[in-house]
Amino acid sequence: EIVMTQSPVNLSVSPGERVTISCRASQPIGGNLAWYQQKPGQAPRFLLSGSSKRGTGVPDRFSVSGFGTEFSLTISSLQSEDVAVYFCQQFNNLMYTFGQGTKLEI
Amino acid sequence: DVQMVQSGAEVKKPGEPLKISCKISGDSFTNYWIGWARQLPGKGLEWMGMIYPGNSDTRYRPSFEGQVTISADTSTKTAYLQWTSLKASDTAIYFCARPGGYSYGFPLDKWGQGTLVTVSS
Numbered sequence: 142e143i144v145m146t147q148s149p150v151n152l153s154v155s156p157g158e159r160v161t162i163s164c165r166a167s168q169p170i171g172g173n174l175a176w177y178q179q180k181p182g183q184a185p186r187f188l189l190s191g192s193s194k195r196g197t198g199v200p201d202r203f204s205v206s207g208f209g210t211e212f213s214l215t216i217s218s219l220q221s222e223d224v225a226v227y228f229c230q231q232f233n234n235l236m237y238t239f240g241q242g243t244k245l246e247i
Numbered sequence: 248d249v250q251m252v253q254s255g256a257e258v259k260k261p262g263e264p265l266k267i268s269c270k271i272s273g274d275s276f277t278n279y280w281i282g283w284a285r286q287l288p289g290k291g292l293e294w295m296g297m298i299y300p301g302n303s304d305t306r307y308r309p310s311f312e313g314q315v316t317i318s319a320d321t322s323t324k325t326a327y328l329q330w331t332s333l334k335a336s337d338t339a340i341y342f343c344a345r346p347g348g349y350s351y352g353f354p355l356d357k358w359g360q361g362t363l364v365t366v367s368s
Contacts (some may be wrong), residue, residue: 184359196354239284
């Protein structure tokens, strides 16, 4: 099983600041990584993938980078509506695995 | 637009059976893998397994093999997740989700709204 490890687990940032969340895979996965945003009481929402595919309506302030085992999600200027838990997920094989999540607060 | 609508919340007793559903509308059902994820209270996401309705090929995460059954009905475009005997530890929110392409190698860009399953005596 490919283990996905996110850091940090909790993050408190001021509005307008730049945010970076990291995700590490236990083995190489190429660009087969996705990021999701989950707000309380809602289903996860697809944001971006390692190939820079963008989910519907995802603002440009969200971007991704990385390949192989090291990845990151960046929010260029944090907005209040970005408060959520963020998950990374590998889809390199059928046994998808998720990171443990990063809780982003203002 | 693709919609994935799950069945409503369930409250069950330990040992009872349960089958929850995920109905797809607005797109092909047989050409996409569809799977289930579990979210324990206040925790992260675990992928349980997935099915390809076109040929009923079904794959389970090892920790869920034998614990649940994933199935699909192509006539109603509905996927199912079922238990024969629930445990208190099955209490969680269950999401159906679908990769955005004709194989498993795509992000999960469509999600159901989630079904809360509560198992308590």
